[in-house]
Amino acid sequence: MDHINIIDFKEGMSVISFYLVKNAEVKIANVSKKKYLDVILTDKTGEVNAKVWGMEEDALDVFKIGKLVKIKAMVKIWNEKPQLTIHKYRIVVSSDNQDIDKFVPTAPGNVNEYYEYIISRIDMMKNRKMSMLVRALLLDKIDDFMIYPAAKSNHHSVRSGLIYHEYRMLKLAEAIKTVYDDIDIDLLNAGIILHDLYKTDEMKISEIGLVTGYTPEGNLLGHISLGVAAIEKKAYELGIEDECVLLLKHMILSHHYYPEYGSPVFPMFLEAEILHHIDMIDARVYDFTDIYRSLDGGEVSEPIFSLDRRRVYKPKMTEDEEN
Amino acid sequence: MDHINIIDFKEGMSVISFYLVKNAEVKIANVSKKKYLDVILTDKTGEVNAKVWGMEEDALDVFKIGKLVKIKAMVKIWNEKPQLTIHKYRIVVSSDNQDIDKFVPTAPGNVNEYYEYIISRIDMMKNRKMSMLVRALLLDKIDDFMIYPAAKSNHHSVRSGLIYHEYRMLKLAEAIKTVYDDIDIDLLNAGIILHDLYKTDEMKISEIGLVTGYTPEGNLLGHISLGVAAIEKKAYELGIEDECVLLLKHMILSHHYYPEYGSPVFPMFLEAEILHHIDMIDARVYDFTDIYRSLDGGEVSEPIFSLDRRRVYKPKMTEDEEN
């Protein structure tokens, strides 16, 4: 039986396939007082709540967070969302030939290609001190950088979302430079590469590359201050004295723009200003196209948290052109 | 004697050249109670205050707003800004061979080329109803559109600033589309062309193409509501019923983003969202590069009104690369 994508679940469907366990907890039923297992399953297309009633002792050994499980289940609709009642389940064995990576929500495209492109931007920087500084900072974090999401629940909150976000921002910077020659593309690229890099120190991720929470450093300082401090330390370590150290610290500091979003200063030079807008555009394109996937043309969404509770409308025009 | 640009005025300079009269008023001296003429002169590089002491009867016939005047004057510095004391002045005659257009602060480049480019974007729209609607709206305003500034005192507040602003935004949209294929470029282009078009009904301009104030319609409704109403009327006139009418009205309505800046709704689809950011980027590039012209590398400006009283820093790096 072929895998049925979570996004395609409909009332009454019978499902036999593999899914990834994102969470699993034992709970006790309200009235009957019996234990049951409350599970969140995920695949590349979304996530779904599932219940194992009349739970057996070994259930938690099968439903391990970050592992695949094979289930037989029925889809019902609860509060307008699909929910699974699981009837059978077992551990996945090697003879199943399942590749867990196919189940983790992951940024599209080839991560290595993104990496190569980012490195090429560093290579082409004319200011060798800046090039050296950015490379050193990036390489210190490179393992995390390759798999980290860009956020806990907003835009790019998928495995390798961070590198994908930066890759697209660099492409966007390159495109914008074709219109505005006044932009210092090297400085802008350096700002893009560093601006969210310290999310790797701010957030904790699970084995499969999804955010599970914030570190104490993330809570007490935030990725912006972590970034400013990291640049200071690395420049000192490398003995770099150059205006770019000041400029890059300012770009990190100002890229959220508004004090209430964490930036104590507004952008004060052109590339810092542009960095903010590029960051916004890439996040918004991600969010809108992501929300469109669950809407029909002409339909209005529920309020969307990551868009400050705005509703989204999917144009029919767009729909038509898609077909 | 060659023309000395206003931006180059220094204390003690003696100036003999032609300038454009932006404003002229008779005033009375504080203590001596004598009349004098208080003038604002402009050329492509900036504007300067000038005084004609011991004013003669015919002075106002010479210093006519929107006309060229030839003066002999001395530069002094007053409150850290240059000021002229005018010793001689006369009307400009045809034998002077002066072209007034060379003195009006004007957007760079060729306005006809911008026009051709804009029309070409309309021509290539696949949705013929949208194409017809946008073309009709543009052509109704085309004479004003070719010469209007985009603002009274902020970004692009020069002759033909409006068409220049829209031209660059279209170029930027084209560049962004190369990165994000999901964008409906026709819809985005239509939004760009219409978004500020009704500034031509909102603001009054002088003969030489600079804003002198707001119309009652501009004050009571603003260019956003004027635009929404104009689309409604034109679609009715042309008998167009198509989703694009709704979408374009929403794009106009939401392009200032925040209620306190005049948008009662936030963008609800991707192209409306992108329109806002493209508008901001083009305005900010204009503002920053404009402010840079009066700063040295490493210098911090006074608070800038059009940037919400932010200060601007001109990087030395940028300076270096310029040289």
Next chain:
Amino acid sequence: MDHINIIDFKEGMSVISFYLVKNAEVKIANVSKKKYLDVILTDKTGEVNAKVWGMEEDALDVFKIGKLVKIKAMVKIWNEKPQLTIHKYRIVVSSDNQDIDKFVPTAPGNVNEYYEYIISRIDMMKNRKMSMLVRALLLDKIDDFMIYPAAKSNHHSVRSGLIYHEYRMLKLAEAIKTVYDDIDIDLLNAGIILHDLYKTDEMKISEIGLVTGYTPEGNLLGHISLGVAAIEKKAYELGIEDECVLLLKHMILSHHYYPEYGSPVFPMFLEAEILHHIDMIDARVYDFTDIYRSLDGGEVSEPIFSLDRRRVYKPKMTEDEEN
């Protein structure tokens, strides 16, 4: 057995009567996994949640939204609110002699009388162009206008609430005019009649005249922008060129006063200013007297959503004078 009003339900009551079905959905019990019907019933005095346990196949044919149903049920209190457990139910037949209109929460008074009064205000306008414009706009929407509520859940959210709201505002304008002779009563009346008229395009209503949601136009533009555009189009259609077109558009645009409530401009002339306050007074009188009905004298309410979460106090004095 006489009809028991929903507002009078008490714990343990046995109820046999007719009620209007506002909503009905099949749900599945948490633990027993049996289907049941979850219903909202309403009459003129309020609404109540009801459950049909052990639901039969034909239940949904009986509990049709917008239709009357006859039930036998028991009242219990759940989370401090009454809830019905329905034991018997049947379709209402003509021999029941029930008039559905007696069950729909509806504005008090005679809608036709309101209509006559509104038309009389248009008739008496001295400016014939304004009179013609307002009449044409009103008549285009007259069927909806007679039955629409004024809101989804705030003030006047009952059938014909919109016309009732405007009727009372016109009466209030007439009263205020006796004190302030400077007010142009025709202009004010025109503004009152048009100010919320395009809620009929903003909201969708059910068969029985209660709001069920927003239209795409309502979401993307809102009733204010819809109104401004409608005036523009109609004036064009009728060939009306008169200052009143501008004034009426401004009154629509500014009547919510604050940008964060949807008005991009503040009122700029007297009648626009007064329109806002009349709108507020009528809404607040409705809200306070509505909330008073569920309070005893000297009692403080829970936070009220439509009053920005303010609490309401019902004076004992008022109570005393009532008796």
Next chain:
Amino acid sequence: MDHINIIDFKEGMSVISFYLVKNAEVKIANVSKKKYLDVILTDKTGEVNAKVWGMEEDALDVFKIGKLVKIKAMVKIWNEKPQLTIHKYRIVVSSDNQDIDKFVPTAPGNVNEYYEYIISRIDMMKNRKMSMLVRALLLDKIDDFMIYPAAKSNHHSVRSGLIYHEYRMLKLAEAIKTVYDDIDIDLLNAGIILHDLYKTDEMKISEIGLVTGYTPEGNLLGHISLGVAAIEKKAYELGIEDECVLLLKHMILSHHYYPEYGSPVFPMFLEAEILHHIDMIDARVYDFTDIYRSLDGGEVSEPIFSLDRRRVYKPKMTEDEEN
């Protein structure tokens, strides 16, 4: 020679008439270092700045604040406003037969009539305790109440502006009551009479009845807290225990509505809510009609401080109907 009203001053006019001295100060000229007298003159129609150059020793004996002066002067326009250069001046003597009251900007109508009307509202209150309390509070302040302005520089900032403001609010309450029978008119009237009464303790006025500044009590507590405390003390003094004491204190406390305008609580019952709107309407009618006097039909004003820097538009329609 007839009196020329200040509102009618035009460039070059020669003026011989009586004006009221609102302020007079000796100043020293910037460069010549000579003393001159800087004066503000007023009549019922406005106020004007005036200079006495080559000032004589006795000038300050003539230009006494709050007294009439006879002058011969020339009008010039300075910064778009009229200004007087005074050539001759003298003290006003009894044989001039000038009545100073004709020169003080004063509320229109008959103050005694306002007083009678206000007392009649107190007389008709059914709750005798409330009647007694309001009467006692009013009579304690009656002398000041008859002449105080309602504000320093906003609406009703003229002699007897306070009693005029309350009179019109009572008339407005009476009118509104004809539409909304649920309003307790006695309670509303009591709130109107007390709401601004303690401005007489908050502000200091000059001999001629115009505000000169704030008292320490006004600065440290404000008229709202002064009013709440006064009601508490008077109810105690008179031995009144009745719900109205609480209600009236709440009405005073909440009548500015927003915390940032001085009300720590929002209105919590109907009459407190209505009091706020009546206060706003009367203030706004005053402000708009006042600003209209200096505008032509179709003209837009400068930003108006008392309207939170909004601009005002005077409709041509209104103008037409005036004629």
Next chain:
Amino acid sequence: MDHINIIDFKEGMSVISFYLVKNAEVKIANVSKKKYLDVILTDKTGEVNAKVWGMEEDALDVFKIGKLVKIKAMVKIWNEKPQLTIHKYRIVVSSDNQDIDKFVPTAPGNVNEYYEYIISRIDMMKNRKMSMLVRALLLDKIDDFMIYPAAKSNHHSVRSGLIYHEYRMLKLAEAIKTVYDDIDIDLLNAGIILHDLYKTDEMKISEIGLVTGYTPEGNLLGHISLGVAAIEKKAYELGIEDECVLLLKHMILSHHYYPEYGSPVFPMFLEAEILHHIDMIDARVYDFTDIYRSLDGGEVSEPIFSLDRRRVYKPKMTEDEEN
């Protein structure tokens, strides 16, 4: 069996002990439709939800609010919080030798000692009028003052929390005075003693000294306005005319600092300013140390309501030094 503190409850514990009933309500089970008792129990260390399934008729006679009950129960974890399933329960009798005061969350230390200290601060005031006024106001409220909490759910929301809060603030004022000699310690002490005194009129408490809600006066006026009015009345009653009456009213009025927190004026003299900061420090020390009790060193809390949804971090350093 020893008492097990609520803060120490762990999954699966069997509990036999006495607890205080904070609340008890009969409810009906979702599906089975059986009645059960829903109880909140408390001791000095916290509170816990408990259920009595298969509830008997007399259960409500045992679970009386404000009384002790002896129970046998099992601890389970529900939504990450402990919950009790009660198997046995009985009334507490005198032979149990239980002192109810040992179960009520109460401020630490000796209330009589706090009282003596506060009186001693009044005794030492040099200004005898102020001393008389403050003493009279305090003594009018002394019974409530000895047992009231300082808040419903924020800092010091325990029995006698109010007097404890003021005691610590007086100690803090004494300490600060050692550094800043310019502070008038008598005035500051008077402000401290009065600043929250009228919370006793604002809030209602239960028999055991915990807040159950707000009075109408509390809702309509708040403790700040109640305090200002009380000072006015008492000064009148005692015939005190002295600047201290104005100063103390201002201190009450301004001690919340921001309009949106209820202060219509900001502090205008030094002691009013210091009063605010002392109030904040004492509240924050209470809150932080209270939250620390449920955290391990290095751990970050959930968002804390009374700290405007800030998270709290408990330093490991502090932890280390504790051990």
Next chain:
Amino acid sequence: MDHINIIDFKEGMSVISFYLVKNAEVKIANVSKKKYLDVILTDKTGEVNAKVWGMEEDALDVFKIGKLVKIKAMVKIWNEKPQLTIHKYRIVVSSDNQDIDKFVPTAPGNVNEYYEYIISRIDMMKNRKMSMLVRALLLDKIDDFMIYPAAKSNHHSVRSGLIYHEYRMLKLAEAIKTVYDDIDIDLLNAGIILHDLYKTDEMKISEIGLVTGYTPEGNLLGHISLGVAAIEKKAYELGIEDECVLLLKHMILSHHYYPEYGSPVFPMFLEAEILHHIDMIDARVYDFTDIYRSLDGGEVSEPIFSLDRRRVYKPKMTEDEEN
């Protein structure tokens, strides 16, 4: 002739004494077009504007910024402030026996004593890593720290204002610790010492120790981010790995409390919270006592910029007790 303090200048006084030149600029008179010297003179008690009319060539050699000058001048009042007209002036020579330090507005007390006290707080820290880190950071900046003001124009904007501010905060911390034993005094002291230390990198000062402006680093990053980065670098340099590094960075980051005042995070542990309040108290005591010096008892000040435009009232009580 004895020195007359600037605070004591009265209209018409003749002054012969020494003053410090804070600023001097050549200007040109409005009408006469003659050059004059516009000077700001200062002494310990305040500053005053002065004019040298009919300026001689060498005037600028005498009026050197940061130097003493001897003048003979007349006091007049201009715009309610004293102004000097200087008739004679000369350079100060050694035989004048004037000590420039007596003229610079300087923090009271002995700077060396403050230094000793601060060092003693570092010496007594139990955590030796924290002690080492704080000492190293302080000593790197010690020369600037001894003379820097704490601000450009707000509280402690006098020479050595920064060290004085920190000294008093440490004394205050010591006092508060006597009341709240839960405070970690070492951590709090470390936060106090570091919190404003990087104002020495943020602001530029003149030779005499008064702030002249901001550095590029100050503008682009601010003293808070400079401080966070400095701690990071120094801990790295010294090889210190300890929780205190994180805690101190957080204390710097959060000490302004509100995002709009530059703190991207609120305090998350007790000592960070207390640091903010101690900072506020010391600043406010300075500001209020400073403003009191120019007020009489019972007088209200103009709006004060550094108190967010609040007015200040000087109690008469305080006055009385002073005498």
